[in-house]
Amino acid sequence: MPLEPAATGRRRDRGMGRAAMNEILQGLAQAAQLLAGLDADLIEITLLSLRVSVTATLVSALIALPLGAWLAVSRFRARRVVIVVLNALMGLPPVVVGLVVYVIFSRAGPLGVLGLLFTPTAMVIAQVIIVAPIIASIAHQTIRDLWADYHDLLISLNATRAQRIKALLWDGRRALITAALAGFGRAIGEVGAIMVVGGNIDHATRALTTAIALETGKGDFGMALALGFILIALAVAVNLAVHLLSRTERSSRW
Amino acid sequence: MVGAPGIRIEALAIRRGGVPILGPLTLTLAATGLTVIMGPNGSGKTSLLRALHGLERLSGGAVHWPDGTGDPNARQALVFQTPILMRRSVADNIAYPLRLDGVPLAEARARAEAMAAEVGLRGAMARPAQVLSGGERQKMALARALIRAPGVLLLDEPCANLDGRSTTDIEVVLHRARARGTRIILATHDIAQARRLADDVVFLHHGQLIEVGAGAAFFAQPLSPEATAYLKGELLP
Numbered sequence: 001m002p003l004e005p006a007a008t009g010r011r012r013d014r015g016m017g018r019a020a021m022n023e024i025l026q027g028l029a030q031a032a033q034l035l036a037g038l039d040a041d042l043i044e045i046t047l048l049s050l051r052v053s054v055t056a057t058l059v060s061a062l063i064a065l066p067l068g069a070w071l072a073v074s075r076f077r078a079r080r081v082v083i084v085v086l087n088a089l090m091g092l093p094p095v096v097v098g099l100v101v102y103v104i105f106s107r108a109g110p111l112g113v114l115g116l117l118f119t120p121t122a123m124v125i126a127q128v129i130i131v132a133p134i135i136a137s138i139a140h141q142t143i144r145d146l147w148a149d150y151h152d153l154l155i156s157l158n159a160t161r162a163q164r165i166k167a168l169l170w171d172g173r174r175a176l177i178t179a180a181l182a183g184f185g186r187a188i189g190e191v192g193a194i195m196v197v198g199g200n201i202d203h204a205t206r207a208l209t210t211a212i213a214l215e216t217g218k219g220d221f222g223m224a225l226a227l228g229f230i231l232i233a234l235a236v237a238v239n240l241a242v243h244l245l246s247r248t249e250r251s252s253r254w
Numbered sequence: 255m256v257g258a259p260g261i262r263i264e265a266l267a268i269r270r271g272g273v274p275i276l277g278p279l280t281l282t283l284a285a286t287g288l289t290v291i292m293g294p295n296g297s298g299k300t301s302l303l304r305a306l307h308g309l310e311r312l313s314g315g316a317v318h319w320p321d322g323t324g325d326p327n328a329r330q331a332l333v334f335q336t337p338i339l340m341r342r343s344v345a346d347n348i349a350y351p352l353r354l355d356g357v358p359l360a361e362a363r364a365r366a367e368a369m370a371a372e373v374g375l376r377g378a379m380a381r382p383a384q385v386l387s388g389g390e391r392q393k394m395a396l397a398r399a400l401i402r403a404p405g406v407l408l409l410d411e412p413c414a415n416l417d418g419r420s421t422t423d424i425e426v427v428l429h430r431a432r433a434r435g436t437r438i439i440l441a442t443h444d445i446a447q448a449r450r451l452a453d454d455v456v457f458l459h460h461g462q463l464i465e466v467g468a469g470a471a472f473f474a475q476p477l478s479p480e481a482t483a484y485l486k487g488e489l490l491p
Contacts, residue, residue: 146341153338155309156331157351167350171341 023221030222031229039226046230049207052120052194053187056127057135061180064132068139068179069165072147083140089133094126098196101126105197118199123207126193131183138179139172146172174245181245185238189231260285261306261437265315268301268461276301276461278315283439285320287453288432290469291441292481294490298461299441300335303408306439307332319406331399335410337391339383344375344390347383348397355402369397372430374423389420396427400436407431409440413447425451445485449473457481459490 034042071083103109105117105125116122146168154164169176191209198205200214208231215224260282267277276298283289291299304310306317307330331351340347349366353359370376373393378386386394392412399407409428413421428451432438442448448455452469457478465478476482480490 149338150340152309152334153340156307156334157354159354163354167340 023219027221027225031226034222034226035229042223042226042230044203045206045208045211045227048120048205049188049209050234052123052207053127053184053190056124056131056187057180057184059124060128060132060135060183063128064134064136064179064183065139065169065176066165068136069143069169071136071140072143073161073164073168086133086137086140089129090137092130092133093192094130094190095192095196097129098126098193101129101193101197117197118201118205120198120205122197123194123205126197127187127190130190130193131187134186135179135183138182139176142172142175142179143168174248178242178245181238181242185235188234188238261320262318263306263315264318266302266305266312266317267314268298268305268310269313274461276305277463279463280315281456281463281466283456284454286435286437288428288438288440288451289454289456290448290452291439291456291458292443292445292448292484293458293464294443294484296460297458299443299458300410301461302456302458303332303410303439303441306330307408329405330408331402331404331406332408333392333395333399333410333412335414337395339386339391339394342383343379344370344381344383344386344394345379347394348375348401351398351402365401366397369401370394372400373397373427389416389423392416392420392424393427396424400427400431403434404436406437406439409438411442411444412440413442413444421447445487457484459484 071079071086101122102117104111105114105122106112107117116125147164150164150168150171154167159167189209191213194205194207195210195213198207198210200206200210206214208227212224212227212231215221215227261284262282263279265278265280267279268275279302291302293299301310305312309332340350342350345363345366348369349357349359349362352362352365357365367376367379370379373396375390375393375397378390378394383391383394396409396412399409407428412424412428416424425447428438428440440451449469452472454468455466455472456463457465457472457476457480459480464480465472465476467477472481473485476485484490
């Protein structure tokens with residue numbers, strides 16, 4: 001007797017498994033159709049994602065690269081503290097960053113008058129807070145190592161501080177671009193912060209990751225998988241770019 | 255100090271963590287010629303060169319250059335024992351000091367080309383510095399040091415680990431620079447090279463000045479038992 005329900009249960013599991021499998025296969029087929037047909041929603045979402053994450057990466061690089069270089073070549077009392085804070089910021093949970101940005105830009109918040117909440121600009125701001133510490137930290141390590149190599153030479157040649165930083169940034173350019181690409185990879189795949197501050201509004205703030213979360217919840221695996229493939233393709237492209245960069249590093253082609 | 259056209263080193267001392275590394279040294283070197291700093295490993299040759307160049311924090315004493323005033327390394331160049339390779343082409347490595355002085359790129363590259371020809375590196379200009387052989391690296395570092403036409407050229411074991419051909423090439427360049435009036439101070443523990451090059455010799459041991467004098471006299475008849483033993487190839491305690 002006690003065997004009966006267990007047996008039927010197992011049978012039902014198998015049935016459900018088959019149904020889910022079918023759904024996934026249907027989803028894959030639908031995803032292929034959407035991708036092949038260059039679905040308008042798909043393209044709009046992808047472009048918004050790229051716009052937000054590329055902007056966030058560029059803004060972060062503008063802040064983080066000079067900061068990393070400055071931390072590497074300067075000696076001041078609070079330097080260690082700044083580095084510790086930077087490394088701590090690298091581990092910030094994105095959803096908490098989203099929450100803080102939300103509070104600051106919400107109508108009652110200190111910057112509420114700007115009306116930026118639920119706009120792509122708010123998403124860029126949140127991603128900058130997440131990405132800038134990553135780029136700054138990698139840039140700092142890179143330039144610190146290069147500075148250890150160059151220190152005696154640049155001092156011996158009487159290079160000014162500005163000339164030193166210029167030489168370090170230029171000769172470390174491949175590693176620094178790799179750092180920016182790592183930042184972009186983090187930004188494009190990030191979901192928690194832009195969900196909170198962007199609101200995942202159709203035709204306004206819907207990005208690849210937030211759309212995947214939504215479509216998966218709705219059970220629309222076709223759209224979710226199509227978006228997922230684009231995201232994976234972007235991640236692969238970034239990794240390929242990093243790989244190609246490191247090859248030109250070795251052959252020193254530029 | 256007017257009327258004393260030499261390089262005066264006064265009670266120069268370097269200590270690190272309470273351990274004496276060098277000195278106190280007091281000596282005067284001629285204003286021209288080629289001085290060889292000799293001594294076994296750890297005798298303080300590198301520290302003395304770096305102190306002369308202003309790269310070491312002194313625990314005491316001072317160096318007075320004949321010019322008197324000015325930045326100690328403004329008219330000086332130092333060739334490090336391990337050449338420092340910038341991650342650039344050989345041409346851009348050699349041209350870099352000129353670029354720091356604001357020389358336009360085209361002119362800096364042309365002068366780098368001429369300097370490379372002088373040290374025998376002409377064919378390597380477009381290559382990244384990282385792929386050069388040991389001898390080529392030393393030649394590149396030498397060309398980079400000479401391109402500003404320094405009044406004083408300091409070299410730290412410029413021919414360590416080099417074969418005879420590369421050593422000869424570098425010594426030819428040094429002879430030419432000396433003939434043009436560049437003051438050269440070179441540290442080496444290659445006794446044969448010191449013999450070939452030295453106008454005068456500074457002999458150090460355990461951070462102390464053991465002997466200083468004209469090269470010919472030093473090699474013919476060293477005054478100290480340490481230098482006598484060293485020149486015979488004996489190991490110093």
